[in-house]
Amino acid sequence: MLGPYEAQIRSWLEAEPTLSAAVVLQRLMNVDQTRFTNKSLRTVQMAVKAWRQESALENLNGDWMTPVLPPAKSFGNILR
Template structure:
């Protein structure tokens, strides 16, 4: 149902991170009144929640990868004992 609009929804959420699922649905209803109704709210909520989780994971992993060289030892234990 949302697949054709996923890129647009993600762009809206990136531009306005606090955008609610209800407002996303309103925008979708403006784009395609035959496909979206108020009954679509739960579907949009579930999708928005999932996409936000993905974004958080990407941020956390990206931050971790940026600092990971600091967390990993430069040499192995064998090299230290020599």
């Protein structure tokens, strides 16, 4: 349903990161009134959430997976 409009939606979200799914749906309804109705809101909400999560993970570049540990010799003091 959203496939043909994915690039457009993503560009809207990049330009306006706080854009709500309801506003995205309104814009889609303006573009194609026969395809989108108010009943499409949940579909748009799920897609926007997924794209935001994807974008957040891409922005982290995997840095979130790097553990932050104290130097090895400080463990000796903890174990004594």
